Amino acid sequence: MKTETGPTPSRAKVVYVVPHLSSEESEHFAHIPAFLEALGKRVDLIALVERGTPPERLPGVHMIVSAVGRNRLSRLFGSIRAVRSCARAGYRTYFLRYSRFFLIMLIVTYPFFGHRIFLWRSGTADLIEHGRRRTVRQRLNDGLNQLLSRCVHTFVTGPESMVPVMRARWHVPGNKMRLLYNDIDSNRFVPLSPEERAEVRRRHGWGDDEFVVLFVHRLSFRRGTRLLAPLLDHVGADLRRPVRLVVVGDGPDRSLLTHQSTGRPGLQILGAVPNRDLPPLYGAADCFLMPSYEEGFPRVLLEAMSSALPIVTTGAGGSADVVGPDYPFICDVGDLTGLAEKVAEVAHLPLAERTALGGRLRERARHEFSPQRVAQMLEDIL
Incomplete structure (x- = not known):
């Protein structure tokens, strides 16, 4: 005591x-x-x-x-x-x-x-x-x-x-x-400076021209992890630039994802990462993806929002409440095509618009949560 x-x-x-x-x-x-x-x-x-x-x-x-x-x-x-x-x-x-x-x-x-x-x-x-x-x-x-x-x-x-x-x-x-x-x-999960972003991306082997999509969650059916590999294929076929899907977490679907990463150089599995080490990953990515079938009050959305990272999510649980009314990048649960299209939409946004979108999410996180x-x-x- x-x-x-x-x-x-x-x-x-x-x-x-x-x-x-x-x-x-x-x-x-x-x-x-x-x-x-x-x-x-x-x-x-x-x-x-x-x-x-x-x-x-x-x-x-x-x-x-x-x-x-x-x-x-x-x-x-x-x-x-x-x-x-x-x-x-x-x-x-x-x-x-x-x-x-x-x-x-x-x-x-x-x-x-x-x-x-x-x-x-x-x-x-x-x-x-x-x-x-x-x-x-x-x-x-x-x-x-x-x-x-x-x-x-x-x-x-x-x-x-x-x-x-x-x-x-x-x-x-x-x-x-x-x-x-x-x-x-929001003092821990913060946007990175251009120099900091470049260093984190270099450290993890992410190319300057790659569009990096980040997934952070338990690797299980409920969190939509079985949609990740086919979603990467869909997005990669739609964009004219390399796409990398970075998966952070562990769970029963880890072995499946490891198997699916064979022949998919854009699917990078980092495994479990302590929460204290997550902020740089959010800050260096270009988009956050949460394809969950089931949620309650997902804290990973708050982490991404506070990091000013644009989000594509399903409406599982209270996810729509978290990102706020009229947020444009929400899909129905299980909608693989919709998720891939939304990620591609975010990737096609001009950098200034993507930055502004992330800034609005950060302000919501700081004010509401x-x-x-x-x-x-x-x-x-x-």
Whole structure:
């Protein structure tokens, strides 16, 4: 347990449960410090870390409590000790993102500590693979999630279009639903100077004349990765310049993409890249592609927007809400031809227009999804 600053008695006290926090391992870590620092200016804050290697201090955080364990049993006892430590410090309001294990712990220990539970979820991550029936395990998992969702005090989701989706999916009463955005640190994800762009492109072997399309996500059916190779073929046939599709991520479709890259020199697979190392890739690319079948509140769109990178996306989940009304480069889910045409349209834009498009996306990210604004939204919910 590590203390940085003393609490302010008149403010709300909140335990923010972090599923995985590590400066070396977790992709999630890179997004957390800026938001917790902004939130810590509004509420007294404990960061409760489930897995990883918590740092000594986090700006804005009064105390860091570790529930890290080597196995499930040690995690169980560590979680109980963590909840007890938070209660002794006067903290009985918990905000969680997705963490089912700790959610169960809070529900079980509620009779002893009387805490409030705010649960954030977005998307339909259990979407079944194409052509497969739902298994008994999937049905049981779905039922358990619905049961747990009814036990929380407030169900939080976003963006706007996901509120009715999540309410219907988890059978959550309307009076329990609240809207909350994801945030993006626009001081980390920034446009690059021409000199910086040239250096990053040189380092990765991207030619000056290549139109570089960037994909960053989990390599799975739900994220549309099986559309990537044929999409590259379509775009390459349409443009009069070389096209490179750079794939960042890992997952079950990694081997398929590796196989498809044979004979396609324009398909470059970088594998998993820590989030802290992503900003230069966004800044050096020419277009961001998200061909997902399923999404909730995709943070990769926020990263691309903050980097002033033009985007081509499907309308899966809340994606259209994120890029904003009247954004011209949105396709229907599964529309390979439409996605290829939109990428080609972006490539055909004059450089000044493409730059202006990216600039508008960056301004939207900075205004709508800043850590400060999202921290205020969460304070209002609490």
